[in-house]
Every structure is written in structure tokens, then in C-alpha cells.
Amino acid sequence: MDEIEYKKMIKRCLRCSICKWIPQVQIKSQKYASACPAIDVYNFHPYSGGGKIILALALEMGRLIPSEEVRDIVYKCTECGNCAISCKYLNTLEPLEIIMTLREKLVAAGVGPMPQHVKYTESIEKLHNPYNEPHEARVDWLPDDISLDPDAKTVYFVGCTSSYRRKEIAVSTARILKAARIPFTILREEEFCCGSPVLRTGNVKAFQEYLNKNLDVLESKGIETVIFSCAGCYDTFTVDYPLFREYDIKTRHSVELFQELIEKGRLKFTQNLPFRATYHDPCHLGRNAERYEEWNGDTVPIMTLVNINVPPKPKRMGANGIYEAPRKILEKIPGLQLIEMERIKEYAYCCGAGGGVKAAFPEMALKTAFMRIEEAEDTGANILISACPFCSTNLQDAIKEKGSKLKFFDISEIILMALGLAPEKLRFILREVK
Ligand code: SF4
Ligand code: SF4
Numbered sequence: 001m002d003e004i005e006y007k008k009m010i011k012r013c014l015r016c017s018i019c020k021w022i023p024q025v026q027i028k029s030q031k032y033a034s035a036c037p038a039i040d041v042y043n044f045h046p047y048s049g050g051g052k053i054i055l056a057l058a059l060e061m062g063r064l065i066p067s068e069e070v071r072d073i074v075y076k077c078t079e080c081g082n083c084a085i086s087c088k089y090l091n092t093l094e095p096l097e098i099i100m101t102l103r104e105k106l107v108a109a110g111v112g113p114m115p116q117h118v119k120y121t122e123s124i125e126k127l128h129n130p131y132n133e134p135h136e137a138r139v140d141w142l143p144d145d146i147s148l149d150p151d152a153k154t155v156y157f158v159g160c161t162s163s164y165r166r167k168e169i170a171v172s173t174a175r176i177l178k179a180a181r182i183p184f185t186i187l188r189e190e191e192f193c194c195g196s197p198v199l200r201t202g203n204v205k206a207f208q209e210y211l212n213k214n215l216d217v218l219e220s221k222g223i224e225t226v227i228f229s230c231a232g233c234y235d236t237f238t239v240d241y242p243l244f245r246e247y248d249i250k251t252r253h254s255v256e257l258f259q260e261l262i263e264k265g266r267l268k269f270t271q272n273l274p275f276r277a278t279y280h281d282p283c284h285l286g287r288n289a290e291r292y293e294e295w296n297g298d299t300v301p302i303m304t305l306v307n308i309n310v311p312p313k314p315k316r317m318g319a320n321g322i323y324e325a326p327r328k329i330l331e332k333i334p335g336l337q338l339i340e341m342e343r344i345k346e347y348a349y350c351c352g353a354g355g356g357v358k359a360a361f362p363e364m365a366l367k368t369a370f371m372r373i374e375e376a377e378d379t380g381a382n383i384l385i386s387a388c389p390f391c392s393t394n395l396q397d398a399i400k401e402k403g404s405k406l407k408f409f410d411i412s413e414i415i416l417m418a419l420g421l422a423p424e425k426l427r428f429i430l431r432e433v434k
Contacts, residue, residue: 001097008299009093010057012307018090019049019083022347032342032375035082037350037368046073049083049095056102066109074102075114076364079200079355080283085318085346092309094316096288103202113201114360121198121206128192129160130359139188141167146174149183155223156184157214157237159230159389160193166389172412173229173254175421180261184227190217196236201356208244215247225250227257229412231388232354235284239291253285255387258415259325262332269418271426272335275433277414278381279326279338280372280395281348282388287318318346326387326411333418339379349375351386353394369398376406382433387411407433 001009020039027033034040038047045051052074058064077099084096106112113121120130127135141163156177162170177184195210214237218226226249228234234253241247261267293314299307323345330338343349352358352368373395376384384399384406386392396408407429417426 001094001101005299006056006098006101007060008307010053010060010098012091012093013050013053013057014091015050015054016090017045017048017050019087019095021086022082022343023086023089026343026347028342032349035086035347035349037080037352037364037371038077040371041364041367042076047076049087049099052077052099052102053093053095056098059102059105066106066111068111071106071111071114074099074106075112075201075356076361077355078283078350078352078357078365078368080350081288081318082283082347082350084316085287088315088317092313092315100200100202104204105202107202113203113356116359117197117201117203117356120359121201121203124193124198124206124210129164130193130197131160131164133164135189138163138191139186141170142174142186143171146178148185150185152183152185153222153224154182154184154227155218155221155225156186156227156229157191157194157233158186159228159233161232161389161393162229163191166392166410169229169389169392169410169412172410172416172422173227176254176258176267176412176415176419177227179419179421180266182257182261187217194233194236196232196240197356199236199240200354211241211244215241215245215249218249219247223249225252227252227254229254229387229389229410231282231285231289232390235289239289243292253289253322253325253387255285255325255329255411256322259329262329267415267419269333270420271418273333273414273418273426274335274430275383276337276339276379276381277330277383277385278341278376278379279330279344280341280351280376280384280386280391281321281323281345282386282391283348283350283354285387286321286323286348287346289322290316290318290320292316321346326385329411329415330385333414336414336418339381341375341379343375351391351394352398353390358390358394365394366398366401369394370402373398373402373404373406377404382406384408385411385414405434
């Protein structure tokens, strides 16, 4: 967000607190009415989207100075963007963009990001991944049965989390591409962190370096399409990269491609998966993956605290995220019954891991995931499915810690089982899931 828009926008918060809840017409019960993990965990106004806007205004007015206390509040936020959807039911603010700019300002003032973010930023600079893992181990997940096509114009961008921590997602994705006979390659050691961890914590300079590295490599190889199994990488390439650099490469999350291949009959389900399943929408595949529409207008005051956008600004309401593809896939799997949670699609509750929270405030990440797991359990489902390696890690940590009976799978693992390409895993799950 540019400086002029930021300064105008932070004055326009109505203090209505609508951003703490999902929109009223979407509320199905009091238990699952809340929108904001930071408010649910810390229950004090400054932690909400609106509260952080008040902090931003107080900092601009010099009534607060950037301090570690302010920093801790600003970084106790998963940047899930739920507040930004609710706010636009009444006002026209962008709380998520304000929070991201506020973090940039704290970094510029020398108090941000959190020490844990500094550590992973150093790891990204040195090893090109935030996990302090050797760069050359990035392709260790690649099994022998996958042959890459060196001339392919389609790249599977694996991302750091699936490369090092959730290898089952990378393997399943590659095997599904193979089953559909899609010629593809990977960037191997030329793949670098997408930059999301540094962008979300306010380090735009480092982010631009990674954006340029990845785009330079893809463009130099004449790549036409990039496929992602990570919601975070997909969102970063699709929504954030174009804000800094124009490029002409198609980006697709694997669920979109797989759904299309299933519709065309190029992937055929042969196995019965007799599960009651519920699906968690990753924030970065859902509301935050909605692209920005260009707007070159102005915000004009018409009364005290009342402003209008001239011409009207397209509202980014999150409805254009990827919601239907994963659901259509799951509905096609023989035997699988999809049961929805109360907060879904653009109103979905966050898994708790994003925005640097998993690294800096693991207790907040876990508490948030406990709430999402409980919501999933309340559906009566026995398996929980999502489409993001980061959600996968945090939700599985919470399942373990809570002693939940739910089993978690990435959608790529479910597809592979339904295709009959993971018979051992399916046999194991059929024994385990009650
Ligand atoms: S982005 Fe999410 S966690 Fe952060 S203030 Fe908004 S709703 Fe709360
Ligand atoms: S950010 Fe939006 S929803 Fe939240 S208090 Fe301000 S105006 Fe209300």
C-alpha cells in the first residue's frame, strides 16, 4: 500500500469492531462466529484488525513510539485477512494491507521483525529456505519413479515446506502429474524460497530479491505455466509478485489443474474412500488469493469520517479465491462424504500458522489450530483435508497435541489414494480411521 493511501486509510476506521466477527449473515452459531485468531487468543482490542489500525494511526501521529511492546502486538497476527473481508461489509478499508505496511514501517524503524523472523531471514539469505536446511537437499524428496521432462514448459514449483518438511505433498503431486501424463519439470537447485515468509513479516527488500531470482530463472527457461501445491507460494506468485514486477507466466494451484484433469477423464478414481471428510480452506488459496483489480481513483471526504472512493473502487471481498476446485474433487471420490465446517470459503477460520506466527508465537499458532480442529470435529468428520503444506504442519501439530481422533491429509494424498496409486497408505488409513 502506498504511503498516501495508508495515511488516508488509517484515519477512516470506524471503531465498529465488525472485523472481529465473520459477517453477521454468515454466522451459524455463537461458538464459531469469530473471525480473528489474534482476538480469540489475546482478547484485547489492539490485537484486532481495527485495533492495529489505531496503533498505526497513533504511531503516525507520534502518540506512540515504535517499541517492542507495539511490535509484539503487530506481529501477533496470522495475516489471515479475515478482518479485511468483514470490514468491507460496512466500510471500505483494507486492514490486512495496513497491517503489512505497518510491519514494513516497524522494520524500517529497526524494531521489527521478531527475532525468530530475523533468524529465518538469515537462513533464506544463506540457504534459500527458512528451515536452515542445505540448499542441495531441496530435491531429496524426488522419488526415482518420477521422470522430469527437461524440455517441458510447465514447472512444478515445490516450495520450501513441501521440499523439506512435508515431502509427502511433493511426492503425491508429482505422481498425480505423472498419472495424468503431464510433461513437467522442477527447478531443482534453481528454485529459491518464494519470499512469502519475509514479505509477510515486513522485509520487502529481501522479498524483492527472491521474487526477481525466481522470475529470472523461469523467464530464462521460457516457462509458460507454474504449478504449486503450496497455497502460500501460489498466492505470493499470483497476487504479490505482479505488484512488484510484471510477468507473463500462468500460475495455477494443483487443485485447479487436478480438477480439470478429472473432468476431462485424464485422472480416474478407482478406489472407494469410505470417509467422512471436512475441508479446511487455506487463507492463501481462498480469500487472499483473489487478485487485485486496477483502480486509479481517489478517496474523497464528504463528511467528517465519511469518505467515498471516486470512481467506486472494486471491493476485494475474497469471493474469487479457489473454493470450488477442491470441493468438486472431493465430491467425485467414491465413498467420500464431504461435510462442511461452519466457517468456510472467504469466511474460513485460519489454521493459525501464517504471518510468521508459527515461528515467533508457536503458542498462538497452536491455540488457533485447536479452535479449527474443534470446528472440524464438530462436523462429525473423521478426516480433515486441506491444500497447503503450512496448514498441514500446524493442523497436524494441533491434532497430536490435542489428542484428536481426526486424521489429516493433504488433498494430493487423498487423490493419489483414490487413483489407486497409494495402496499401502490406503490400507493403513482404512484400518486407522473409525
Ligand atoms: S489478519 Fe487475521 S489475525 Fe490478523 S488482525 Fe486480521 S483477522 Fe486478526
Ligand atoms: S477495521 Fe473496519 S471493521 Fe474493523 S473497526 Fe475499523 S472500520 Fe470497523
